[in-house]
Amino acid sequence: MPKQIFNTLLACVLLTACNTIKEVSIDNLVPGKFNFVAGMDSVAIVNNTTIDSSRDITKEDVTNKFMLYHEKSFLQGNPQAASESLAYTLANQKYFHQVIICDSSLRQNDTISSARLLTQTEIKSLCNDLHANTLISLENIWLSVDKKSQLVQNANMTYCYGTTDAKVYPVIRIYVPTRTTPLATLVLQDSIMWESEALTPRAVKDSMPQLDSIKIKASSFTGELGRELIPHWVTSSRYYYSNSMNSIAQEANYYINLGDWKRAQRLWESQFKSSNGKAKARMAFNIALSYEMDNSLNNAIKD
Numbered sequence: 001m002p003k004q005i006f007n008t009l010l011a012c013v014l015l016t017a018c019n020t021i022k023e024v025s026i027d028n029l030v031p032g033k034f035n036f037v038a039g040m041d042s043v044a045i046v047n048n049t050t051i052d053s054s055r056d057i058t059k060e061d062v063t064n065k066f067m068l069y070h071e072k073s074f075l076q077g078n079p080q081a082a083s084e085s086l087a088y089t090l091a092n093q094k095y096f097h098q099v100i101i102c103d104s105s106l107r108q109n110d111t112i113s114s115a116r117l118l119t120q121t122e123i124k125s126l127c128n129d130l131h132a133n134t135l136i137s138l139e140n141i142w143l144s145v146d147k148k149s150q151l152v153q154n155a156n157m158t159y160c161y162g163t164t165d166a167k168v169y170p171v172i173r174i175y176v177p178t179r180t181t182p183l184a185t186l187v188l189q190d191s192i193m194w195e196s197e198a199l200t201p202r203a204v205k206d207s208m209p210q211l212d213s214i215k216i217k218a219s220s221f222t223g224e225l226g227r228e229l230i231p232h233w234v235t236s237s238r239y240y241y242s243n244s245m246n247s248i249a250q251e252a253n254y255y256i257n258l259g260d261w262k263r264a265q266r267l268w269e270s271q272f273k274s275s276n277g278k279a280k281a282r283m284a285f286n287i288a289l290s291y292e293m294d295n296s297l298n299n300a301i302k303d
Contacts, residue, residue: 003251004220005231007205008053014055014242017180017243018033019242019243020025020241020242020244021239021240021241021242021283022239022241022242022253023237023238023239024237024238024239024240024293025235025236025237025238026234026235026236026237026238026293027234027235027236028233028234028235028236029231029232029233030231030232030233030234031095031231031255032228032231032232033188033228033229034183034184034186034229034230035137036230037097037231039133040133040176041096041097041098041133041134041137041177042097042098042100042131042133042134043085043090043096043098043099043100043132043133043134043136043179044099044102044126044127044130044132044134044135044136044171044202045083045087045090045099045100045101045136045137045138046083046099046102046106046118046126046135046136046138046245047079047080047083047100047102047104047105047106047137047138048106048118048137048139048173049079049105049108049115049138049139049140049141050116050140051079051105052076052129053076055074055076055153056073056074056075056076057072057073057074057211058071058072058075058211058289059071059073060072063075066106066150067148067149067150067182068149068150068151068160068201068204068205069081069144069147069148069149069162069201069204070146070147070149070204071147071148072145072146072147073143073144073147073211073217074142074144074145074285075142075143075144075145075147075211075214075221076140076141076142076143076220076234077141077142077168077170077222077228078136078141078215078216078219079105079138079140079141080105081215081216081219081220081223082138082141082170082219082220082223083101083138083221083223084101084136084213084220084223085219085223085224086221086222086223086226087099087100087101087220087224088222088223088281089224089225089226089227090136090226090227090229090230091247092108093230093232095230095231097133097255098132099104100131100132102126102130106118106122109138114138115139117173117178117181117182118135118137118173118175119180120177120179120180121178123135123175123177123179124177126194127176128265131175132175134174134175134227135174135175135177136172136173136210136226136259137172137173137174137178137182138171138172139171139172139173139226140169140170141168141171141219141222142169142170142171142227143166143167143168143169143214143215143218144163144166144167144169144220144263145164145166145167145211145214145218146163146165146166146167147162147164147165147208148162148163148230149161149162149163149201149204149205149208150162150251151198151201152171156290157205159197159198159199160194160197160198160199160200160201160204160208161196161197161204162195162196162197162198162204162205162208163193163194163195163196164193164194164195164209164214165191165192165193166191166206166214166236167189167190167191168188168189168190168191168192168218168219168221168222168225169187169188169189170187170188170222170225171185171186171187172185172187172188172226172229173185173186174186174196179238186229188222188228189224190222192210192217192218192221196208207234228249228253233285238289238292238293239289240256240285240286240289241282241283241285241286247271248267248271249267249271251267252264252268252286254268255267261290261293262274262287262290262294265287265290265291265294268286268287268290269281269283271283272287287299288300290299
């Protein structure tokens with residue numbers, strides 16, 4: 001009797017151990033942060049940023065004893081690089097009828113460095129000159145840069161590891177000639193990171209990107225965030241239950257690798273009917289995923 005109980009428990013442990021969670025990717029179309037209605041199909045990208053480098057701040061942080069080096073900076077980005085990248089990104093999305101870029105900065109002749117909105121007269125003039133019905137204006141771009149390095153020790157060697165993390169905050173406004181004020185003001189956010197490795201603290205510090213280079217690269221990266229203004233595709237992860245000891249599960253994996261979710265679904269449905277408890281719940285989860293992957297969202301929710 002004890003031997004029979006042991007064998008039963010061992011079988012349960014093996015079956016549980018063989019259950020795995022597998023990952024697949026799915027592309028989803030997500031809405032943009034602004035709804036461009038009919039009549040807003042010819043856009044012009046303008047640079048309405050006021051350059052004020054006097055507000056750039058860089059300070060070394062010596063409070064963290066575990067860091068070899070730690071420097072924080074708050075900088076204004078490069079609006080020209082950001083504007084060009086923004087125009088290139090939106091043009092490549094092929095969402096608008098046309099995307100035009102204004103080559104010159106609108107604030108380059110200002111005698112006083114102060115940010116201000118475009119007037120309706122300026123909006124009408126720019127739209128007329130650029131043959132556009134909508135202006136997407138870069139109003140400012142700020143960077144928060146965090147550079148740090150530390151000592152890394154492992155069984156094989158000791159070395160210095162550094163990271164440079166730049167958070168970008170572009171401010172974008174959308175104008176149309178019929179309005180005296182912007183239709184929308186959007187502050188986007190993302191980050192870009194560089195890694196460095198060297199044998200000495202000095203070498204790893206020297207290998208980190210310099211602030212002037214960060215300004216250009218991070219500002220160009222900022223322009224790529226323009227895709228968030230319009231509907232765009234993003235890749236997400238989804239998961240499903242499998243079992244390496246189950247022939248039906250392995251067959252389902254085979255069809256999934258071929259992209260044939262309908263056949264995988266039929267296999268899961270047969271397992272669903274013959275299962276109970278947690279196994280039944282797992283198959284219900286898998287079936288719902290198969291409906292989503294087949295663009296049958298209503299069935300996925302119902303299932």
